[in-house]
Amino acid sequence: MYDLAAFGAWAEFAIRWLHVITAIAWIGSSFYFIALDLGLHRDRNLATGADGEEWQVHGGGFYHVQKYLVAPASMPDGLVWFKWESYSTWLSGFALLAVVYYLGAEFYLIDPNVMDLGVWQAVAISIASLALGWVIYNTLCKLFVDANQTGLMLALFVVLVAMAWGYTQVFSGRAALLHLGAFTATIMSANVFFIIIPNQKIVVADLIAGRKPDAKYGKIAKQRSTHNNYLTLPVIFLMLSNHYPLAFASDWNWVIASLVFLMGVTIRHFFNSMHARKGMPWWTWGATAALFLLIVWLSTAPLARDETRLSSTAQRFAQADGFAEVTDIVLGRCSMCHAAEPAWDGLHWAPKGVHLETEAQIAHHAREIYLQSGLSHAMPPANLSWMEQTERAAIRDWYRSASGG
Known part of the structure; x- marks a missing residue:
């Protein structure tokens, strides 16, 4: 899968x-x-x-x-x-x-x-x-x-x-x-x-x-x-x-x-x-x-929409084995850039508008996380936050578990 x-x-x-x-x-x-x-x-x-x-x-x-x-x-x-x-x-x-x-x-x-x-x-x-x-x-x-x-x-x-x-x-x-x-x-x-x-x-x-x-x-x-x-x-x-x-x-x-x-x-x-x-x-x-x-x-006008509801697909990823570990990995390696107010110097908004600060956001962007950080080394760029191979493997295992692969 x-x-x-x-x-x-x-x-x-x-x-x-x-x-x-x-x-x-x-x-x-x-x-x-x-x-x-x-x-x-x-x-x-x-x-x-x-x-x-x-x-x-x-x-x-x-x-x-x-x-x-x-x-x-x-x-x-x-x-x-x-x-x-x-x-x-x-x-x-x-x-x-x-x-x-x-x-x-x-x-x-x-x-x-x-x-x-x-x-x-x-x-x-x-x-x-x-x-x-x-x-x-x-x-x-x-x-x-x-x-x-x-x-x-x-x-x-x-x-x-x-x-x-x-x-x-x-x-x-x-x-x-x-x-x-x-x-x-x-x-x-x-x-x-x-x-x-x-x-x-x-x-x-x-x-x-x-x-x-x-x-x-x-x-x-x-x-x-x-x-x-x-x-x-x-x-x-x-x-x-x-x-x-x-x-x-x-x-x-x-x-x-x-x-x-x-x-x-x-x-x-x-x-x-x-x-x-x-x-x-x-x-x-x-x-x-x-x-x-x-x-x-x-x-640049402030967003007023409350984005809290998850699709059934995102819910499946949130309930899959390994989600807690992947959440910790993403929060530690990705959220300093992918945030409403990025902490990385020089960034004023999250790349591609992808926010990864909450469990709901991480579950919603499961496919992108898998392709960008699990299956490839595209993210973090130049591995600036030092994501380890074991962490990439954890992302792959989590995504495949939720996908039935």
Whole structure:
């Protein structure tokens, strides 16, 4: 049984690596095409009938790029579709969500002090919320397709703020922010799968059949692509947030997450304006810095939530043979750093937000203690508190006893 913990850690690492690789590919191509579209020269009378063109240099070569507003007169050979980057990112992300938060629901997804859920209930809420997000978003886009797009963006922001608050009322802080990122990423990938690519296929089919494509399909696809452009940076922040307790372990975490979306807008507005040759609105960096400072201030607000209830899994570890000995080991070797007020010089908060000062906290973080200090020598870092091999063995024996290994 104990080998499953090591296998799970490596499976998580492999899927996370895949997710990062595919996300880089998707975000890179997305940013490139947004910059390309905004920077096209449209003041030239092109013989080909193209809407705009641009010359670029990269890697020692020159590239001549042209964009057609609807489509070229005939179907070109070797047409490249940019879609698998998006699909692979979402699929690998959902796999990572399942491995970390569904299989480890009692460690990472459920917080009994927030809402005492069964594993199946928490997983069902998670999956349903992702699907619901797409339904709400897609409905709003259809209602606002011919209306003021600023109004649509404001409506979407209200939805995101509501979801940020709602997730924090159901899941642990770590899971809440991660789910808000997954919620947004699902909308982005669904845009590609359900709207952008199908619309492009309609245009291609019309070209093959000799019909003139309807420009509305390009208009709708451009709307969704623009949304993806502004949502990308907040999603990256939310996906990284689970490593930073000052972001997720605050009573104001839902406000922090909401402000991050505004930072995404200000940052992208600067680069979009620059690429469109409309100047460099430096005020956006001042606004971004002000929002970030507000986030920093909110993150240091005192916690008011009483965290005393344990999940059934944590209770099992607290009742396992050797827990008393492991508690003494952790209090002696780890708690000087992993405390609400760390005693180690230079530390102002517990690494990764992990507190190991009480039996309840030690039982809750059983898996991390086992992987970091029992199965590996990652903690204490550089073995600064001189944890002995016999103590690491005691941690392994305790964890395996509780796990049935």
